[in-house]
Amino acid sequence: MKRTRNAFTLVELLVVIAIIGILVGLLLPAVQAAREAARRMQCQNNTKQLGLAMHNYESTYKRFPGGVGRYGCCWGTWQVSILPYIEQTAMYNLYQNSGGADPGPRYSATVNRPVVSSRLPTLTCPSDTPNAPIGGTTPITSHNYAVNYGNTSFFQTELNGIRFMGAPFHAYTGSTSDDGPPNAGAVAGFPRIYGVQQRLGSISDGTSNTLMASEVLQGRQNDLRGFTWWGGASGFVTYLAPNSTSPDVITGGICVSMLSPRMPCTTNTTVTAPRMMATRSTHAGGGVNTVFCDGHVTFISDNIDYIVWNSMGTSQGGEAFSHD
Template structure:
């Protein structure tokens, strides 16, 4: 007996195709969301690794690394001395003249430091949600900055009435210890995400002093512009969360805020090693309190 061969009608085919199209339409945005979620997990994992590195540094050196070396801006920041603790000891050994005690030797931006260290991109210090950038001659921007407290980059003792309450990271070779965080390690930030400025913008340029840390004077992802010391280095792009001005004044000094590409907040590494997403809507006073290491504030939640 011959089997009767039954084909699809045109209508049936069209219906099937339409259903498949709708399903793909539903799936695509979900895939995009999953991508961002995966990127955010990677960024938070990077911060956890940094937390371990800071704790290991503190255990072996009996102090946290300083934000910048003894001579200030230009002879290396915490990002260089932490390298041995994120399994990049071989790169660290190639960095010459960290701290620049004579203020004359090679800077971060001079040979051989450029090719050996500062032109390299470290994945562990890069958040995949953000766009990578190299502002000058291949020198790299990165995505994590240490906590410089609740006033400006210069850690002013009082800024417009806001009193500096200590910070886990200090400038010019000075450093603190994890044991010295009297506000409690789970209430004090060690590091947070920052965005990489685009073009010759210096945000995220963590090889250099001013950009090595973030200021918690203003809340995360603030629409108020960051302050960079020269207009030449400020690429003002408020539409992509990178507003800046290039004219610091005494009451609006150089400072860079924590910023991210994640929805609703920035991820923050706390002193206890925990990584949490702090919402943009956080009360400014609470955010400032989280940045101080010895401020004595009494906030319990945010």
């Protein structure tokens, strides 16, 4: 009896392979979308945890932490202050001279490197690419959340006809360029007080209408955006729209302009474009996760009306708006 052998022909194999390829092509975007949805959810949860940490700090000290220290850029930002409230008390206890002045150690000092070289999961958005712009044997990390410095610039003064109307965090208020005293000898005669801590009760616009914090993107290579251990990258302003096409203005640091993700920047600080940074993310659909001063978290579209967005940055502007 003659036996016949059943087998696929070459044509049939090619058809099956083609079908599998089509199915993979159809499924891959769905898988990627599901993964991004999970990353965005994690980012929203991180934003919520940051809001809770700020409120726990405020409950303890009856005011929010300063955006920067008394003398500016380099002795620890709000990020150091909230470490005990994101389950990092041991790191907080290691950090020396938080908010202090020269000649004490700065954030980059050897004694503080074990802290600032750590990556904090609560402050890292999984949708972004981690970066550590300051190198060496213990590179200093960047992160993905910054606090609200108001509706103008980091200098918190009138800008191009827009009045500064208060903010829940203060930075380089009244400055025109500097980071703070350049050395120990300049501390005694330094005229300004940076990073003044604000009371929750000072937010007369209402805590549900005033932004507390939002997302930023970590720069690539030696770009200092997202470098929130440093005062120059510790905040954002609503003078720039979410994911703005206008450049971030970095003072005293390096930036690397990018088209993807969209991260325009300049180091040329001018009177009409002083030190400022926008809130940015890579989330699909365009927009950023934000937490307001009452603790509620909202995803805000890049298409939000600019006047509404600018008003969200003020704590004492008296504006009436709805962002729902």
